[in-house]
Amino acid sequence: MHYQIQDMFARIEDPNVPADYAEFLALHTDLAVLPAPEITWTVLGLIRYRAWKKWAWRIVGDRVGCYFGWQPPTAKPQRSRRRALTSRSPEWTVLAGGNGVRLLNQATGEEVGVPMNHGPEVVSVGSFFEFVYSSREPGPAERRLRELFPERVGLSIAIRHLAGCHELRLLDPPEFDLFKLPSWLPGYKGRVRDFLRAWDDADRRLALATLIGDWPMVREQTESQGMDELAATATTEANRNRRRWINLLRVAWDDEPDCEVLQAMVHARAEEMNEYLSDAFDSPIWRSTAIEIVHDDPTWLERVHKVFCETCKVPFETPGQAEAARYLARHGWDVEELIAGLVAKPLGCSTAVELALTYAPRNLPRLLRRGLRSKFSTERLTAAAILALVDHEWSRRELVTYLERSRSQDRTIEVRCALRESRDAAARAAADEWETQHPEKSPTPKSSARFFYESEGGCQQALRQLMAELDESVRQVEDLMVDRAA
Numbered sequence: 001m002h003y004q005i006q007d008m009f010a011r012i013e014d015p016n017v018p019a020d021y022a023e024f025l026a027l028h029t030d031l032a033v034l035p036a037p038e039i040t041w042t043v044l045g046l047i048r049y050r051a052w053k054k055w056a057w058r059i060v061g062d063r064v065g066c067y068f069g070w071q072p073p074t075a076k077p078q079r080s081r082r083r084a085l086t087s088r089s090p091e092w093t094v095l096a097g098g099n100g101v102r103l104l105n106q107a108t109g110e111e112v113g114v115p116m117n118h119g120p121e122v123v124s125v126g127s128f129f130e131f132v133y134s135s136r137e138p139g140p141a142e143r144r145l146r147e148l149f150p151e152r153v154g155l156s157i158a159i160r161h162l163a164g165c166h167e168l169r170l171l172d173p174p175e176f177d178l179f180k181l182p183s184w185l186p187g188y189k190g191r192v193r194d195f196l197r198a199w200d201d202a203d204r205r206l207a208l209a210t211l212i213g214d215w216p217m218v219r220e221q222t223e224s225q226g227m228d229e230l231a232a233t234a235t236t237e238a239n240r241n242r243r244r245w246i247n248l249l250r251v252a253w254d255d256e257p258d259c260e261v262l263q264a265m266v267h268a269r270a271e272e273m274n275e276y277l278s279d280a281f282d283s284p285i286w287r288s289t290a291i292e293i294v295h296d297d298p299t300w301l302e303r304v305h306k307v308f309c310e311t312c313k314v315p316f317e318t319p320g321q322a323e324a325a326r327y328l329a330r331h332g333w334d335v336e337e338l339i340a341g342l343v344a345k346p347l348g349c350s351t352a353v354e355l356a357l358t359y360a361p362r363n364l365p366r367l368l369r370r371g372l373r374s375k376f377s378t379e380r381l382t383a384a385a386i387l388a389l390v391d392h393e394w395s396r397r398e399l400v401t402y403l404e405r406s407r408s409q410d411r412t413i414e415v416r417c418a419l420r421e422s423r424d425a426a427a428r429a430a431a432d433e434w435e436t437q438h439p440e441k442s443p444t445p446k447s448s449a450r451f452f453y454e455s456e457g458g459c460q461q462a463l464r465q466l467m468a469e470l471d472e473s474v475r476q477v478e479d480l481m482v483d484r485a486a
Contacts, residue, residue: 004035005043005167009188011211012195034213036245038148041214042158043167043185045141046123047192049131050181056114059092060101110136118178123168125159125177140199144217154264157252164255215241246270259289266293281307287320291327298331305333312341322351335359343370349379353386357470361477365394365485372402372415377449380411381459384418385466389474394485396427403434410449417463 034040095102101114112134115124132142133152149155159179162168168179198204206225209217219234246268253261253276262280265273277293277300280286287307294300304324311321325338335355342348342355349371356363364386371383387395396419403415412434419431444451453459474481 005040005185008034008040008043008212009191012191012208036241036248037144037212037214037216038154038158038245039161039248040212041141041144041148042155042162044192044196045132045145046128046162046168046181047186047189048139048141048196049123049128050121050186051189051193052131053114053127054120056103056112057116057120059103060094060114060116108136121180123179123181125156125179128159129155140196144214148216150267151263153260153267154249157249157260157264160252160256161248213237213241242268257286259286262286262289262293278303284319288323291320291323295327301328301331301333304328308338308341312344315345317346317348321345321348325351325355329355329359336363339363339367343367347376347379349374349376350382353382357386357473357477361480362484364477364481369398372398375411377410377414377452380414381463381466382470384414385463385470386474388418388421388463389467389471390478390481391422391424392478392482394482396422396424400427400430403430407438409438409440413450413453413459414463417460420460421463421467 091105091107093104093106095104095111101116102111103114104111113127113130115122115127118124129152132138132145132155135142138146145155149158159168163179167182167185169182195208199208206218206221209215209221215234215237219231219238222228222231222234246265249261249264249268249270253265262276265276270276277290280290281303291304291307294304304327307320308324308328311318311324321342325342329335329338338355339352339360342352349367353364353367353371356367368383368386371379372387374380374383384399387399399415399419403412403419406412416431416434419427422428444454450459453462456462
């Protein structure tokens with residue numbers, strides 16, 4: 001890998017535009033020895049990231065009078081405020097405080113984080129991802145990485161591969177997701193800068209993509225320019241690129257299987273994808289991702305139903321059950337069977353309500369009644385939100401009846417909030433009267449549902465947010481639900 005990357009840098013030392021691309025291609029018959037573009041562009045992106053990070057550190061130094069080795073001030077927090085602008089990149093302001101620093105572009109409103117704990121030479125994977133995917137004005141390397149790794153799927157695999165090949169060095173002592181570029185790699189920053197500037201020239205992009213072995217881009221360029229014969233050659237080489245990347249994904253799965261490898265296999269259209277999916281269905285860890293991948297493929301019905309039945313046999317919450325139920329219902333499976341399996345498990349009632357809203361609204365009254373009496377706050381909140389949206393005499397009666405039968409501050413908080421959303425004054429008064437009769441006599445326990453809601457902005461806010469999400473679905477079955485309850 002080391003020599004392949006150095007060979008790639010040697011090729012871009014003088015990226016001239018050839019007069020005859022076919023002749024140029026004939027002179028470069030050994031281009032297949034280069035790494036897959038997923039690896040090549042990750043290296044180029046990391047060098048760009050390093051240059052950006054050094055620039056950001058200099059900005060921080062200009063603004064707050066600190067340089068490399070700076071640590072966020074803690075002794076005098078009043079100094080950790082927005083600083084006046086100086087001559088270097090005047091559109092950027094430093095927002096410093098807490099344990100980090102962010103740069104704010106006053107012209108565009110863009111805000112980016114600058115890791116300050118380990119120096120500008122350290123690659124923070126999280127910060128690198130933000131650099132690639134969050135910039136409002138991405139450069140050529142960031143744009144190409146977004147194309148090669150849509151939805152961020154696969155980029156961390158490329159980074160792990162580079163680390164495994166010792167093109168990135170773990171910190172000593174090792175720290176999670178923190179690396180250093182080897183000393184020889186930043187020496188090519190000038191070539192990378194010139195190459196990326198040339199990449200923005202559409203007339204030069206075809207030759208530049210060929211020089212670094214980016215055959216998917218070569219195919220795109222030749223097809224758009226009507227070079228049919230060369231496009232066929234590019235397609236052959238692009239398929240070879242794809243197989244090389246798939247081989248790397250196979251190694252990653254064997255070394256450290258995870259959901260991202262499965263998703264990257266899908267993007268790469270791996271021929272043996274079904275084999276990997278079968279393995280994933282057998283594992284509680286990966287089955288949710290596998291079901292997500294086969295979302296629109298009905299050929300997996302029996303396999304997903306087997307997963308659903310297996311999860312129903314376990315007397316505790318099991319990963320994959322909710323995803324399996326949604327998949328089966330979407331592809332026409334008996335919803336009554338699915339609902340029966342869901343309500344028999346902890347935290348299954350919310351998914352059962354979700355399915356009933358779409359496929360079996362006649363089941364909603366009994367499911368909502370069950371949800372209100374659940375010991376899990378998420379199920380109570382779902383039931384309370386739907387009953388609050390209906391706001392019919394029947395739904396208000398359900399809420400008030402449950403409230404009158406309970407003395408628990410925790411078990412009734414969602415019901416009280418739902419009653420306060422009612423248009424009926426008597427319903428709102430019922431919540432107030434209950435609280436008058438059952439005052440809180442001690443501080444809210446940290447283990448309680450009330451404490452959780454308080455930390456998240458309050459139960460009323462959570463209820464209103466869920467009501468907004470469910471409003472359209474509830475309106476479609478509201479009349480049927482009321483008739484059924486009556």
